[in-house]
Amino acid sequence: MTTTTGHWTHRSPEDFLYSIAADFIEQLRAKMKKLHMTQSKLARSANVSKSYVSQVFNDPGNLSLVTIVKFANAVGMKVSLVGYEDHSPAHAGSGPINSEIFRLCWEAAGKPADMWDIQAKPTVQTTAALDVYLRDGIEWGWDVFRRTGNNQPRNHTGNHLTQMHAFQVIDSKNTESSVQEVHQ
Amino acid sequence: MPKCLISIKSQVNHTHRSVAILAEHAASDMNLGEIFKNLGASEERYYLKSFEYWVGGFHNNERFHGWNKSQHDGKYTKCYVFKNVSQAARLYGFLCRPKSNDPNYEMCLLVLYAQKKKWKTDTAELERAKAMINDPDILTALKDPKLFTEGKGEK
Numbered sequence: 301m302t303t304t305t306g307h308w309t310h311r312s313p314e315d316f317l318y319s320i321a322a323d324f325i326e327q328l329r330a331k332m333k334k335l336h337m338t339q340s341k342l343a344r345s346a347n348v349s350k351s352y353v354s355q356v357f358n359d360p361g362n363l364s365l366v367t368i369v370k371f372a373n374a375v376g377m378k379v380s381l382v383g384y385e386d387h388s389p390a391h392a393g394s395g396p397i398n399s400e401i402f403r404l405c406w407e408a409a410g411k412p413a414d415m416w417d418i419q420a421k422p423t424v425q426t427t428a429a430l431d432v433y434l435r436d437g438i439e440w441g442w443d444v445f446r447r448t449g450n451n452q453p454r455n456h457t458g459n460h461l462t463q464m465h466a467f468q469v470i471d472s473k474n475t476e477s478s479v480q481e482v483h484q
Numbered sequence: 485m486p487k488c489l490i491s492i493k494s495q496v497n498h499t500h501r502s503v504a505i506l507a508e509h510a511a512s513d514m515n516l517g518e519i520f521k522n523l524g525a526s527e528e529r530y531y532l533k534s535f536e537y538w539v540g541g542f543h544n545n546e547r548f549h550g551w552n553k554s555q556h557d558g559k560y561t562k563c564y565v566f567k568n569v570s571q572a573a574r575l576y577g578f579l580c581r582p583k584s585n586d587p588n589y590e591m592c593l594l595v596l597y598a599q600k601k602k603w604k605t606d607t608a609e610l611e612r613a614k615a616m617i618n619d620p621d622i623l624t625a626l627k628d629p630k631l632f633t634e635g636k637g638e639k
Contacts, residue, residue, distance in 0.1 A: 308532045318529045319536075326537075326544065358570040359526045398540065 309395035314361060316396065321360035323399045324368055324379070329357070331375045345374035485510075486638035488621035490593065490631060491517065494535040500588065503535040503566075504631075506577075506595040509621065514612075516575070519597045527571055534566050538592065550579065551605075560610045562617060564592050572600040576613040582626040593622070 309316040332342060339357065343350040348370065356363050365381075372379040382402055386394075412418045489508040494501075507517030520528065534547040547567060551560040566575040577594035581587055595616045598609050616622055624639040631637030 308529075314525075315529060318526075319533060322529075322533045329546070359530075361526065361529065395536065398537075398542070400542070 307393050307395045317363075318359075318361035319395050320399070321356075321363040321368075323396075324363070325357055325360045327400060327403070328371055328375060328377070331377055335375060337375065342371065342374055346370040486625075487511075488619075488625045488639040489517065490622070490625045490628075490637045492631065492635040493520070493532070493594075494539045498539050500541070501539040501590045501592070503539060503592045503594065505575075506593060506616070506622065507636075509595075509619075511621070512595075512616075514595050514616070516594055516597055527568060527573075530568055530571075531566060531575065534568075538566075551610075556605075556607060556610070560607075560614060563610050563613050564594075566592075566594065567600075574598050574600055574609070576609050578613055578617050580617070580626065582631070591626075593626070595622075 309319045328342075332338075337345075339353045340350050343353045346353075346367070348367065356367065368379055382399070384397070386397070406412070410417070486508060487510040488506070490504050491507040492502050492504045494503040505516040505520065506512075506514055507520075508515060523531070534544070537544050538548050546569065548565060549567075550562075550564045552558075553561055562578045562580075564577050564579050566577075568574070574597070575594045576596040576598060577592055580591050580593055581589060582591050583589040593616075596609060596613050598606070600606075621639045625631070625637040628637030628639070
């Protein structure tokens, strides 16, 4: 493992901002696709101009927090601002963790809403969620979780079995039954 | 001046994938090094972000994709494209596995920048990208150990 240069997001705050805003826009784009929502409709729902939507989709570097909240509301998403520390040597040359990774990990952890949820069997919930992924043959989700959750290298095949949106489907009933199976 | 220079654009400390460009090639008009130097800040960030998504294992057909066996009679299964739809621009290249000691390590080597002229895939551009797969200078530069220590491989 070698490094030649720092990550491009380390060049300036503008680069960093572009990167995290682009991650949000990609999540938004995926949600809009699911809803068959056009940029015009998003503009109307968020009460901004169509040209502004087009502009920030092409260059998300100018996206403000207010606009992010407006867009999220318009498509029925919630949004969090996540601060974290990452001193892992493996991530030394990396940029910010993609917000989609945080979302996947949050869902894999059983969507905890508060500290009580975190304390309530976090390991079992996580294992159960992964069990659901594996049973459904969603190799990629496992792969992402292993890399981000446990920081283990993966045996990369070069083949991805599924689209990201597949991970948005986590059946809470299945998760519950998997929890029971783990206990047995 | 090297006959051929390959420069890694994504982070080389990723264990599974990287994106590199053919920055110079003596026998070709393909010179992505110059193209990248002249990109505007926004367009450069767009591509760097796309590279990051691909290297990180994300799917995003709006930004990049390959061609499977059922398309174009399976002629371009090694070819790959990074798209910038808003700029009607494309970066064409091919997938390769340049680390002999790590056969799972995958690189996308981009060799051609093109303005999109029509909605359908321009096979002439794919042919140009495909023709570089077995280029001897490129194959030598891909074996240069400096490619993975300094981010630049040359012949």
